[in-house]
Every structure is written in structure tokens, then in C-alpha cells.
Amino acid sequence: MITTRHATPTSSHAPSPSRPTPSAPDEEDAPESPLPTPAFPFDGMRFPPPLGGGTEGRTILLRTLGAILIAWVPMAVLAAVEGVALGPSRRESFLLDIAAYSRFLIALPLLILAERIALPLLSHIVRHLGRPELLPETERPRYEAMVALSSRLVRSPLAAMIMVALAYVATISAGQAAYPTNVGTWVAPVGDTARALSLAGMWRTFVSQPLYVVLVLTWLWRAVVWAIFLRKVSRLDLRLVASHPDHMGGLRFVMASLRAFSPIGFALAVGISGTIAERVIVSGQRVTEFAPVIGVVVAVLLLLFVGPLLVLRKPLKRIRTRAIFSYGRLASGVGYHFEREFLRPGEDVPAHALQAPEFSATTDLYSIVTNANTVKGVPIDLQGVVPFVLATLLPFVPLALFEMPLVALLKLAVGFVV
Secondary structure (H helix, E strand, O other): OEEEOOOOOOOOOOOOOOOOOOOOOOOOOOOOOOOOOOOOOOOOOOOOOOOOOOOOOHHHHHHHHHHHHOOOOOHHHHHHHOOOOOOOOOOOHHOOOHHHHHHHHHHHHHHHHHHHHHHHHHHHHHHHHHOOOOOHHHHHHHHHHHHHOOOHHHHEEEEEHHHHHHHHHHHHHHHHHHHOOOOOOOOOOOOOOOOOHHHHHHHHHHHHHHHHHHHHHHHHHHHHHHHHHHHHHHOOEEEOOOOOOOOOOOHHHHHHHHHHHHHHHEEEEEEHHHHHHHHHHHHHOHHHHHHHHHHHHHHHHHHHHHHHHHHHHHHHHHHHHHHHHHHHHHHHHHHHHHHHHHHHOOOOOOOOHOOOHHHHHHHHHHHHHHHHHHOOOOOHHHHHHHHHHHHHHHHHHHHHHHHHHHHHHHHHHHHHHH
């Protein structure tokens, strides 16, 4: 149940200076809400480096470098040793495989670097939800239990084992479809004897690809846990303010999660875009044939990372309904007295009307009522969603080069600008 305030609206970040509230100190002086160790409830997966580890600047750079040294460098060395670095055909050349570059040299490091941006931002949202301006003291035990549950889910050893198992199952299953026995590739060359994985192919199958898939699954699991957390937040008795200027009851800051997840959407799209580019080059397919695939990818990412915000629609709709009646009654009452004072039938307008404080007070009140009557049904708007969608679509833009020459693309871009 959500409590709606009918008094003068107060920002969710700090109390109004004209109405000091001892229980809601300024943000600079307020102590942080207690959170379980470590500070980021969506960090701490039970994996060794480079999959797991800290998010400090030096640590995360070392993890990123380690991922490249583990996933891509050994494949390049083994491919050179075995003679499949540059083979007789494009399929048999590791160094010409765009999908390998996009997954293991770009997407994989980006999925690790994204922790530096996403995890602190998600943590900040969680902490802000626990501030006294939003969370009554009676709800604090439930809030702390929710944060602790999120931490346990993210750090679940069972979840880690399932991810590793799924990574190997997915790698082996997809490998059989991507590298058929009758086609020679750098992963599994066709020789005079029985067909077998190359050394580079074995490293890809048992190390590089599972490493990449586990990182993808890790972020998907974090998104699921984030959705569970928001679902529980929607059931808290939060101190939402119907007249808050963000038109979201003071919950607009939750939309910052889209900025947190934008690098992940970009990284996931990079891996898929590289696979599409490789198929277009090798198989001669048109990029337009993959338009449905791109559409599904964007839709799924929106569902995973934007969809969880929809669970907050019920409390927002509830305070909007209440605000229409309560603030509407207040506005009608003030308007009635205003008209009685200045719009008396048959009488001239009083000389002091221009200096009357009632005009300013009524204008301010109606501005507050307008905010209360325009509470959004969900804490989502285009300003927050568009950057996420653009980040997800950006890796697919280079695919247009396969359909249109670079010069034509530049002319088209100039046409839009000029």
C-alpha cells in the first residue's frame, strides 16, 4: 500500500526548507542505509577472476585484460601453430572470423567493464529507496530483508553451477549447428582422416565460448534478481508524493537503472552483430534477412531491462487515482473562495487585486494540483528509454555497409543534417 501525501509537496531527495522535518535530514548529512557486505547487492558472483572480482578501477582493468588473455590470445596462438590462422578459405581462417573478434575481443571485455558503471548505479538506487524521505521506519526491516535476499540470489552457488552447466550445453549444441561436419572451418578442419576439433577449436569450445556465455548469463541473472527486487519494492508502503514535480511520485530516480543496463545491451548486441556479419560474408545472405532477428533481440533486451520497471505501475496508478479526488477537492475549495473574494456579481474589481497574495497562492496551488493530476502510470519515459534503445541498436548500424556503400551512407547522413 502506498501512502499519498496531501501537504505541500516535498522532494524525494530532501525536505522542503520551509517545513523542516527532523526525521528526514539533508542528503549530505543523512547516513547511508545499511546494506549487507559487499556494498553492491548485485555483485559478488561465485566465480574466480576474470568472471568475478572487484569493480575498482585497477582491478576491473586487470580482469578485462585477463579475459582477453584467456579467451582470445590462446586461440590466436594455437591457430597460428596449427596453420588455421589464415587458411585456404575464409571459413578456415581464424583471423578472418568477425564473430570471434566481436565476442571475445569486444563483447566479452565490455561485459566486464560494464560492472564499473552498472553495479554502483544500481546500488545507489537501492540505497536511495531506503532513505527516510521514501521509506517509513516501520518498513525498514522488510527493505533490509529484500536487499539481503537480492544479495543471496546473486551470490547463490547453485545459480553459478547452473550457469556453468548451461554455458557448456549451449556451446556444444550451438557448435554442432554452426560448424557442420561436411564443412571445413578453423574450429573443425576437414582432413584426410576423421574430422576433429583443431587446437584453437578445442580452446573455443571448452574455454572461450563458455566464458562468454557465463558472463552473458550472469547479467541476465542480475536482471532477473533486479526484477524480483522491484516487485517487492512495489509492495512497500513508500512515502510517495502525488504532486512531486517528476510526475512519478518521486520514483523517477529508479529509471536510472536504464543507464546502468545500457552498456550491457550494447555489449550483447555487439556479439550478435558480429555473428550476423560473419554469416552475411560467408553465406552471402542479405542483412535484411536478419531484420526479424535484430527486432527480436531489441525486444528481448527491452523486456529484460526495461520491463521490470512496469511492476511499479500499480502504486503509481493508486496515488494518481487518490490525487484526482483529494487534490481536486482542494483546488475546488480554494477556487470557490477565490471567486467569492474577487468575482462578486455586480461589483467592481477591488483596487488591491493586483497586490493580493491570493493570486500567487492560487497559481502555486494549481501548479501543484497539475503535477498531482499528471502522475505517470509507470516510471518510464522516452528520455530514459531512447538512449537504451540507441545503445542496443548501435552495434547493428555497421551492418548497413553490406547493403549500401559507405559513400552512399555518408550522403544520406549529410542529407539528414543539411
